[in-house]
Amino acid sequence: MNILISSAGRRVSLVRAFQKELKKLFPNGKVFAADANPVLSAACQIADGHFKVPYLSDSTYFKVLIKECQDNDIKLIVPTIDTELLMLAENRELLEENGITPVIASKEFVSKCRDKREIHKFFESHGVSVAKEFSKKDYQLPLFIKPIDGSRSVDTYLIKDESELTDYHFENEKLMFLEYLDHNEFNEFTCDLYYGRDHQLKCVVPRKRLEVRDGEVYKALTVHNKLVPYIREKLAKVDGAVGCLTAQFFLHNENDKIYAIEINPRFGGGYPLSYLSGANYPKWIIKEYFLGEAIEESFDIWEKDLLMIRYDDEILVHGYKG
CATH class of the missing domain: 3.30.470.20 (ATP-grasp fold, B domain)
Structure with a gap:
């Protein structure tokens, strides 16, 4: 009963938590980690085993992932990064057909x-209330800008003055103009x-x-x-x-x-x-x-x-x- 932490990167604490809990119930169980560059991944170094996978954009990603899981008797995949979630959800049946279960929400969710x-x-x-989204032609300052598909605070902006707005903010269709929720x-x-x-x-x-x-x-x-x-x-x-x-x-x-x-x-x-x-x-x-x-x-x-x-x-x- 082995587990894979995918895209493990720096998730040392998460790997250790799964190792500790798995050993209590399955003393011979192992927690593996996968990464595009496992030698430079701290989590891969402390896992019970690790292996290299292609980048998610590579057409061979699932072929390699499934083979490694089968070779290492891995039955469960625990994802850790946003960009892999939809691909795992969309390929749930493929993984399950090969005896591997991804702990991932439905494709729709x-x-x-x-x-x-x-x-x-x-x-x-x-x-549940959410921050109001403004039209780019009718907005109120201060406002918070973020992409509809962003993560890790990338491409986010707090705009307090009109002069801080640029053509990029207006022309990028992925950027949302949102009501600013003041941390004060x-x-x-x-x-x-x-x-x-x-x-x-x-x-x-x-x-x-x-x-x-x-x-x-x-x-x-x-x-x-x-x-x-x-x-x-x-x-x-x-x-x-x-x-x-x-x-x-x-x-x-x-x-x-x-x-x-x-x-x-x-x-x-x-x-x-x-x-x-x-x-x-x-x-x-x-x-x-x-x-x-x-x-x-x-x-x-x-x-x-x-x-x-x-x-x-x-x-x-x-x-x-x-």
Whole structure:
């Protein structure tokens, strides 16, 4: 019963979490990691085994992936980056025909998550407020600009003065002009949600973002606030959602205003804080997909007010020739 963390990159903590939980239930189980350049991937170096895969744009990607999974007796794939989600969802049947199960939401739900306008419609259909999108001919400053299919804060802009707007902002059809939610008035939370194979919400852990580098949280705090019952009510069941989903919300400092920003149907870079607080999603995935056990709702199992401060560490590879 082996597991693959795909596009592993720097996800050392996630690999270690799956290793720890898998060994408890399957002592001989291994956690593999895959990357386009595994020698330079920290997560690949600490995994039980690793292998190289082509870039997602390569036509041989799935041929190589399936062969490596079969050669290494890998039965489960856990994705980690946005760009691989839709491809895995679209090729679910191909993978399952070869004895491999991707822990990934349905193609329909992944498609919504990858399009910021579609995920806004999804939130609104569940009675959840979102930031207003302006027409590029009629907008109010300050405003926030981001691409409909972006990730990791790439190509985002806070515009406070008309002079900061350029032809690029107006002509790029992918860029959305959005109502700005002031960080002086709102706190930003990344919430780790777990959905069982029945598409029912089992757990919510809000993480307050204290410091972010290159789109990934470096300092964060678990907070048991009004987001927990709010998300539990509004998003109790989501068709197609399974496993860990990472959702961003803004919560007003003084009133009950809550705005949803986006959902990424995968483990987020800051999930290790939720795991260390007691929200054991790797164990739940192993139990659901390997043992066929249903997961019960567990909204109060995690430690609140737990602060995570991340730091850089080193992994040495001896004899590296380049």
